[in-house]
Amino acid sequence: MKPRILIVEDEEALATLLRYNLEREGFEVETVVRGDEADTRLKEQAPDLAILDWMLPGLSGIELTRRLRTRPETARMPVLILTARGEEAERVRGLSTGADDYVVKPFSVPELVARVHALLRRAKPEHVAKSLKAGEIEIDREKRRVHRSGREIELGPTEFRLLEFLMMSPGRVFSREQLLDGVWGRDVYIDERTVDVHVGRLRKALSRGRETDPIRTVRGAGYSFNERFVSER
Numbered sequence: 001m002k003p004r005i006l007i008v009e010d011e012e013a014l015a016t017l018l019r020y021n022l023e024r025e026g027f028e029v030e031t032v033v034r035g036d037e038a039d040t041r042l043k044e045q046a047p048d049l050a051i052l053d054w055m056l057p058g059l060s061g062i063e064l065t066r067r068l069r070t071r072p073e074t075a076r077m078p079v080l081i082l083t084a085r086g087e088e089a090e091r092v093r094g095l096s097t098g099a100d101d102y103v104v105k106p107f108s109v110p111e112l113v114a115r116v117h118a119l120l121r122r123a124k125p126e127h128v129a130k131s132l133k134a135g136e137i138e139i140d141r142e143k144r145r146v147h148r149s150g151r152e153i154e155l156g157p158t159e160f161r162l163l164e165f166l167m168m169s170p171g172r173v174f175s176r177e178q179l180l181d182g183v184w185g186r187d188v189y190i191d192e193r194t195v196d197v198h199v200g201r202l203r204k205a206l207s208r209g210r211e212t213d214p215i216r217t218v219r220g221a222g223y224s225f226n227e228r229f230v231s232e233r
């Protein structure tokens with residue numbers, strides 16, 4: 001089955017160019033012009049990946065991403081944002097909103113295609129993976145056990161889910177709200193500070209002595225599993 005990509009872009013020429021190149025790579029591509037239309041479309045059917053322009057009529061790419069992240073069917077779908085130059089601060093906000101990657105316009109099509117492949121590769125194994133491994137930390141999802149450098153880490157159920165959730169997307173920054181949605185569930189009302197408490201417990205359990213803290217606090221944004229922790233090993 002061909003992987004499906006939804007492109008949401010109001011510049012027709014760019015949308016056509018992307019569609020042509022991605023179809024040539026063997027993807028099934030659908031294009032939508034308006035952000036609000038895309039929102040409806042994504043509720044009907046979730047693609048394998050979405051490319052969203054930042055500035056869109058109806059609904060911005062960022063708002064769209066935020067909505068995608070609150071729905072279980074699309075919470076982990078790779079999202080790539082297209083953005084115009086000179087939106088540095090906005091870009092950062094884009095990533096903390098839950099986008100997996102961004103590309104600044106004008107961009108080279110081969111580079112964008114390469115990023116699409118990379119995002120899809122990264123997204124796939126988590127659906128089937130029985131274990132997650134990052135550096136010296138390993139989660140056995142079936143046995144619900146965590147090890148660091150071979151020693152077992154005792155975690156409460158919430159800390160376990162929190163670690164699992166963060167490790168599924170190394171490097172991605174999750175806001176407290178997104179963590180509440182993803183770990184505790186959307187219908188539960190819990191104070192956002194509860195997230196800090198559990199992150200604190202998780203950190204304490206994971207690291208002993210001079211061991212590196214794998215969790216990164218991003219001021220004003222939230223938390224992420226440090227992707228550098230992964231590549232150091």
Ligand code: CA
Nearest residue numbers: 010053055056
């Ligand atoms: Ca636009």
